[in-house]
Amino acid sequence: MIEVAGAAHPVVGALVVVAVLALGAMAVAVTESVVTAHVAGSPLGSAWSRPWRRAALVLARPQPVTERPDTLLWVLAPAAYVGMAALGLTVLPLGTVWAVADVRTGIVVLGSAEVLAMVAVFLHGWAPNSPLPLVAGYRFVAAGLSFLLLSIFVLIAAALPAESMSFGRIVASQEDGAWNVLRQPLGLPLFLVVALAVSLHGPLDVADAGELAGGTTAEVSGPARLAWGFARRAMLTTYAVATAVVFLAGPAGPLLPGWAWLAVKSLAVVVVLVWIGQRTARVPVERFVRVAWTVLLPLSFLHLAIAGVVTLA
Amino acid sequence: MTGTWVDIAFGVFAVAAAWFGWRVFVTDSMVRATFSLLASFLNVGAILVLLLAEYLGVAMFFMMGVEMTVMAIYMVAFMMNPAGLNPMQMVHQPRVAVVVGVLSTAGFGAVALAADLDTVAIVDPDGTIRALGHELMGSSMLVMQVVGVTLVATMVGAVVLSAASGRFGPADVGSVPPAIVPGDDTTRPGVDVGGDGGGHDHDHGHGGGAHGHDDGGDA
Amino acid sequence: MAQSMLGAFLAVATATVVAATAVAGVALWRRPVDPTAVAWSATLPWLGGHEPETHAWNRFHARYYPMTLVLLAFEMEMMFMYPWAVVFAELGTKALVEMAVFLALLSLGVVYLWREGGLAWQ
Amino acid sequence: MTVVTVLLVAAVLLGIGTWGVLSQQSFVMIMMGFELAINGVMLAAGALWRFTSGGEPRGQVLVVVAMLVMAVEAAIGFALVVAVSRARRADTTEGIAELRR
Amino acid sequence: MAVTRPVPGRLARWAGAAPVPVHVAVGHGGDPVLAQLRADRRVEVVATPRHATVLVVAGHVPEAARTALHATHDQVRAPRATVVVGVEGTMVGIPHAVSVPRTGLVDGLVAVQHDLLAGDRDDPSIGPDDNPVAWQGVGPHGQGGEGMMGGVPWGRPMAMPPVEGRDGLALDRLALRLGPFLAGLPPLLVVDVGLQGDVVEEVAVEPVPADEPPGSMGTDGEDRPSVVITELVALAELLALVGLAGMAVRVARLATGPVTPGDVAGLRRRLDRPLGLRTATDGVGRLDLSGRAGDITARWRAWLDRAAAAAAGDRVPPTGTLDLDALAHELLGMELGAALLSLASLRPQLAAATALPAVAA
Secondary structure, eight states, X not given: OOEESSBOOHHHHHHHHHHHHHHHHHHHHHHHHHHHHHHHTXXXXXXXXXXXHHHHHHHHSXXXXXXXXXHHHHHHHHHHHHHHHHHHHHTSBOSSSOBSBOOTTHHHHHHHHHHHHHHHHHHHHHTTOOHHHHHHHHHHHHHHHHHHHHHXXXXXXXXXXXXXXXXXXXXXXXXXXXXXXXXXXXXXXXXXXXXXXXXXXXXXXXXXXXXXXXXXXXXXXXXXHHHHHHHHHHHHHHHHHHHHHHHSOTTOOSSSOHHHHHHHHHHHHHHHHHHHHHHSOOOOHXXXXXXXXXXXXXXXXXXXXXXXXXXXX | OOHHHHHXXXXXXXXXXXXXXXXXXXXXXXXXXXXXXXXXXXXXXXXXXXXXOXXXXXXXXXXXXXXXHHHHHHHHXXXXXXXXXXXXXXXXXXXXHHHHHHHHHXXXXXXXXXXXXXXXXXXXXXXXXXXXXXXXXXXXXXXXXHHHHHHHHHHHHHHXXXXXXXXXXXXXXSOOOOOSSTTOGGGOTTOOSSOOOOSSOSSOOSSOSSOOGGGGTTO | OOEEHHHHHHHHHHHHHHHHHHHHHHHHTTOOOSGGGXXXXXXXXXXXXXXXXXXXXXXXXXXXXXXXXXXXXXXXXXXXXXXXXXXXXXXXXXXXXXXXXXXXXXXXXXXXXXXXXXXXXX | OOHHHHHHHHHHHHHHHHHHHHHBOBHHHHXXXXXXXXXXXXXXXXXXXXXXXXXXXXXXXXXXXXXXXXHHHHHHHHHHHHHHHHHHOOOBGGGGGGGGO | OOOOOOOOHHHHHHHHTSOEEXXXXXXXXXXXXXXXXXXXXXXXXXXXXXXXXXXXXXXXXXXXXXXXXXXXXXXXXXXXXXXXXXXXXXXXXOTTOEEEOSTTHHHHHHHHHHHHHHTSOOOOOSSOSSOSSOOTTOSTTSSSEEXXXXXXXXXXXXXXXXXXXXXXXXXXXXXXXXXXXXXXXXXXXXXEEEEEXXXXXXXXXXXXXXXXXXXXXXXXXXXXXXXXHHHHHHHHHHHHHTTOHHHHHHHHHHHHSOOOHHHHHHXXXXXXXXXXXXXXXXXXXXXXXXXXXXXXXXXXXXXXXXXXXXXXXXOOOOOOXXXXXXXXXXXXXXXXXXXXXXXXXXXXXXXXXXXXXXXXX
């Protein structure tokens, strides 16, 4: 019988995960609308309710059909993408001692959620049988295979002081020592790159690119498009919570209860990510692959070395 | 998690793994074939988790996700009719294959049934990952370093074989395959003496005819 | 509430399946599965106004294939780094040096890939 | 779920992999067969580690090495497919019949 | 036979208040309308007709592009509507189009969207309802295909035969005609692309031939849009393509109002910093056309210079027209995204190349 620190009843866990993803996706949508309105210089008043109205209209529009799609994969893609966002969220501590399933191999589960999310985005590009989404899906696989290593190195570096791969122990290791954002400085920027890239946001949104007429969503409309938008924002929520847990000691903090601290820190990370998204243009894929392998990967080696030395000191 | 639940879960995962494994070779669409192989791996990963090899099970999710994505790219690039729009008939010697498949299953199954393995409970189930870590850093450290060298050799070999052009220009310019019979130029591969061309390729390979020497030149 | 590892993974699996089926439901709601149910001219792929001559599904020439092969090999390194991370603090500098050698070896492969131009679109 | 049943499942996977390798003509499909066979090997190794080794870590190292074999085989296999396709424009076993000369 | 069911009441009320997603088919002189739509908060210019409820035809669409416009009209998912700015719908060959003057354009769009949601409006598709290529029941397996790669499976052939790419691998080549109404492409420009993977192996750039303008067609009497509007609309389109939606709205809002040199200088300060627009354009789309070499960053900086000069009121030389064959030769070997961005960065010059012959003074 292998003991697991925090774990909830499966049904309770599922409801909490779905609720957190829904709230998170709404928060991301509102943040995007407000930041876009601010950058555009228009009044912020109507920006708060604009996402709901837009979502209602998208829901009211008809579903996508192309000449000969692979409908099974086309429906499986958003479902798998949200499933992987949920998978990542289950292993993250959402309260001071409470987590849906704080298993001993937490960072490996988050890593495999990221990989299988890449498969979901490729399927979303492949399924419509249309040239522009196909090119967008293949572009994302090139980027996905390149930023994958960064996220693994950063998570392993966070596991060194915790002497365990469970996110609960990573938070515990930050409570007595300094937060990882301070003692492992290179980690946060690298992990923000991964968060932007895996959730198709901001400068690393190579899959739903505007220049390819919306990339993988070029043929998508109606509830299926709402499902894909929700999936992207749910994945951003999961990675914002993961950033807060790994670098800002997640639920740890004075006065406020654990989940409140986690909500505040995750919302801060969401605002930073969306702000970067509205100020930096999209990076061309060739350049991102070259930079990821020749600049960011050596940086993550250096980051790992720093984390190792700091852990031993 | 009482024993019966574990057995039921194991049964479901085992049947799913075998069914997806069979689907790999019968579906028409290459993308569906590749990702049913991924589904088969995910089910085997789940069985490994049931076998309390938790790290290996979840690591298999991660490793096989990457491997199957790469495999999907190569399946779609190098298979005719990649999306299964026409039914797939790329099979030869089907009966021989089925017989050998059944024989090998029966052979390995017989070994499993005949061997009387005395089951031993895991001594410290909590510390299996920590034990693996100490093992890799301790007595199996040699395994890790040899794996490192193997991986470097694999990377260099893969790049040499697949990259179109390296530091010294295109890979196939100037290099001429050696003759099979030393000294006899007509036996140089790539020189279609009999003009019989590859079975399935759609037009002649690089420059046919006897002028094998500048064969690579016009690539 | 300590709970067995398998119970924890049951919770993980339940949450994933529930989230996935909910979204699959939304994606399937009122979706015409048979393409001929809709006017043919509305089902053409979007290219800016013209009809494509062939299916989009083709033997797609992904131009980054050397990078994918090196990643297949490089990714095996993660399998050794996860257990290393768990026991690193106990073993101290010995583990650090050992992993440094392992990483240096593998980065040789990446340097070779970059040097041979494998990172650019072939 | 005893050692015998898990080994039987592994044997079934190995059998399907072998059938796949022998029945398919295309290089990449043959490699899918190898992958499935190694999948069966990993399952067998995991089962033997769980039931007969009493938690001996070297059992897990064997599974990792099996994963290594699969990764190396896939990488070099695809590199060869690319090299042959570039030199000979063949994507099936019949395509390179000249080797039999 | 469009499958439309009236939308449930509460959803319709919420959806009615949403910004109108619009796909703009830009013709000659359509840039001011595009800027006006992008600047308005009640309208959202989207990247593909699939995301739109209303198709807006801005500017004069010549006869040659009519079939492409009808195809674009059909690809807006039913229930759909079409709004033609400043000219009769029938002039463009779309029977149920609503003609709206430029002044009350956005109010007209909001009204059309309300009708759509209430189920009172739905333009039938113009193109054929069934695939002219008979494929059902044809061939040994009844889906029109034969053998492995042949036949017309599901009414369309497969990309055959394989062609040798620049790296020696013989794989399929997709021949695509990227149409005149692709979002972000310069108006009325057709790009014939031979794609292997996402690299352009063959390309030909052809503007849609303009027919002589009958009477006061086009943008209700206004002559060619001024230099400032052309440059700023080009900048807004480029910003929308690379994902900076907020900046695109700001530039479009600038283009619709009076423009002072101070505004343009402020815009340059916002855009010309390392991690802004230049992330997508530095070193991308490097073309040397008739002596002027440069990447996309150099070109949008030139736009800002010309806009500042025009705002200051002094005479700005007209943009030289391009040699399209030289341009096509330069685009060879680029990645598809980079090629489309390069074309978007040549919008003013290409607009001059496809301008109405009579007006291009």
